Amino acid sequence: MFRFRLDGSSGVPPYLQLVHQVRQSLLLGYLQEGDRLPTVKDVASDLAINPNTVVKAYRQLEHEGLAGGRPGQGTFITATASEVLPEAQQALRASLEEWLRTAEQAGLSDEAVTALIAAARHDMRQEKERV
Amino acid sequence: MAQDDAGGDAPALRADRLAKRYGKVWALRDCTLEVPAGAIVGLVGPNGAGKTTLLEMVIGLLKPTEGQVSVFGVTSHAHVAARLARVGYLAQDHPLYRDFSVADMFRLGRSMNPSWDQGVAEARIDALGIPLKRKVKALSGGQQAQVSLTMALAKRAPLLVLDEPVSSLDPVARLEFMRDLMASVVGTGLTVIIASHVVSELERLCDWLVVLNGGRVQLAGPTDDLLTAHRLLIVPRATPDAELPGFPVHRTDSDRHSTVLVRIDLARQAGQQRPGWQADPAGFEQLVMAYLQRRPQTAAAEDTAPTATEVTR
Numbered sequence: 001m002f003r004f005r006l007d008g009s010s011g012v013p014p015y016l017q018l019v020h021q022v023r024q025s026l027l028l029g030y031l032q033e034g035d036r037l038p039t040v041k042d043v044a045s046d047l048a049i050n051p052n053t054v055v056k057a058y059r060q061l062e063h064e065g066l067a068g069g070r071p072g073q074g075t076f077i078t079a080t081a082s083e084v085l086p087e088a089q090q091a092l093r094a095s096l097e098e099w100l101r102t103a104e105q106a107g108l109s110d111e112a113v114t115a116l117i118a119a120a121r122h123d124m125r126q127e128k129e130r131v
Numbered sequence: 132m133a134q135d136d137a138g139g140d141a142p143a144l145r146a147d148r149l150a151k152r153y154g155k156v157w158a159l160r161d162c163t164l165e166v167p168a169g170a171i172v173g174l175v176g177p178n179g180a181g182k183t184t185l186l187e188m189v190i191g192l193l194k195p196t197e198g199q200v201s202v203f204g205v206t207s208h209a210h211v212a213a214r215l216a217r218v219g220y221l222a223q224d225h226p227l228y229r230d231f232s233v234a235d236m237f238r239l240g241r242s243m244n245p246s247w248d249q250g251v252a253e254a255r256i257d258a259l260g261i262p263l264k265r266k267v268k269a270l271s272g273g274q275q276a277q278v279s280l281t282m283a284l285a286k287r288a289p290l291l292v293l294d295e296p297v298s299s300l301d302p303v304a305r306l307e308f309m310r311d312l313m314a315s316v317v318g319t320g321l322t323v324i325i326a327s328h329v330v331s332e333l334e335r336l337c338d339w340l341v342v343l344n345g346g347r348v349q350l351a352g353p354t355d356d357l358l359t360a361h362r363l364l365i366v367p368r369a370t371p372d373a374e375l376p377g378f379p380v381h382r383t384d385s386d387r388h389s390t391v392l393v394r395i396d397l398a399r400q401a402g403q404q405r406p407g408w409q410a411d412p413a414g415f416e417q418l419v420m421a422y423l424q425r426r427p428q429t430a431a432a433e434d435t436a437p438t439a440t441e442v443t444r
């Protein structure tokens with residue numbers, strides 16, 4: 001059975017962490033179409049997390065078409081990995097990964113990478129404003 | 132015994148300009164809140180913020196000096212018994228009789244609460260692996276907390292009030308207590324209020340937040356709404372507050388830049404994306420800490436002023 005985890009220091013709201021984990025596990029193949037997700041009670045008890053938060057995460061997954069509830073049986077994965085990331089995004093992800101590897105080889109820390117992206121974004125916005 | 136579930140649409144908790152004064156000191160002032168049924172509320176504040184005062188008025192142990200409070204529509208003027216039946220309460224120090232066995236404690240709970248559910252009590256204690264015959268003094272701190280929680284739950288009240296339930300427990304016992312609590316809430320529709328000064332532990336537990344400081348409500352509402360209503364901005368140090376896209380809750384200035392947690396004001400959104408600014412979503416702990424740190428200036432000013440009519444929702 002799939003198990004969630006929670007990172008208290010990430011700053012990402014708990015319900016989004018659950019959603020991200022399902023999406024990521026689908027991409028990595030840890031979760032597949034037809035797999036059953038743990039019950040709300042199991043997740044609440046496992047992580048000491050508010051059950052309403054788990055319900056919210058499952059609802060979001062249903063909304064995104066990644067999971068669906070079967071009455072009396074639980075919540076099941078209804079998507080395949082390729083549905084999670086459309087092809088265009090997969091290509092972007094591949095080039096991003098390559099860029100990140102280059103940055104790592106150049107000795108950039110995670111923080112430096114984040115700062116660099118923020119600075120580049122900022123410059124692009126400024127350019128747009130000038131036009 | 133039938134328990135009337137009247138007040139179906141009434142909020143689990145409603146406080147209307149609630150205040151409590153001890154002698155000359157106001158322990159709580161101008162507290163206006165409305166908590167929907169089914170919420171798990173985190174009540175945060177430092178020691179002396181007024182948390183216990185508020186909770187004791189909620190459960191009917193304490194009479195308000197001003198204003199009123201109602202639980203599922205039953206107000207503070209109602210007969211004490213009618214209010215107590217609606218609230219399961221777990222006090223800070225898990226008061227149990229040391230020489231009683233768990234079974235004795237349950238017998239006591241049964242005799243004092245007409246809605247007592249012995250089946251729930253025994254099933255829980257069995258699942259936790261605590262023998263009914265064991266004396267309270269022979270139980271670990273974590274087990275004592277579990278017995279207290281079991282007694283509060285066996286009362287079958289729609290509102291559960293926990294005052295610093297884990298502050299005396301070690302980290303493993305804390306986690307186990309919270310895991311058990313969250314599992315117990317599933318599917319019950321129970322409304323829970325958890326008072327704590329450990330902010331980091333509350334994020335995963337509560338979907339509703341009340342920040343109390345200096346006897347006043349600083350912030351209250353559904354956690355997700357509160358988070359989306361705030362941003363953490365990094366701006367050049369010279370930026371005046373008036374240029375920010377909302378109300379600056381807390382500001383830290385360093386040599387060249389300032390970090391400001393702002394409450395977004397839609398009317399001021401227009402000038403939000405300034406070059407050189409960085410805006411990030413506010414985290415739970417940052418949000419709570421910003422409101423707690425704001426206190427010294429405002430509380431001092433407000434203490435001399437007549438009761439403000441401003442309401443924080």
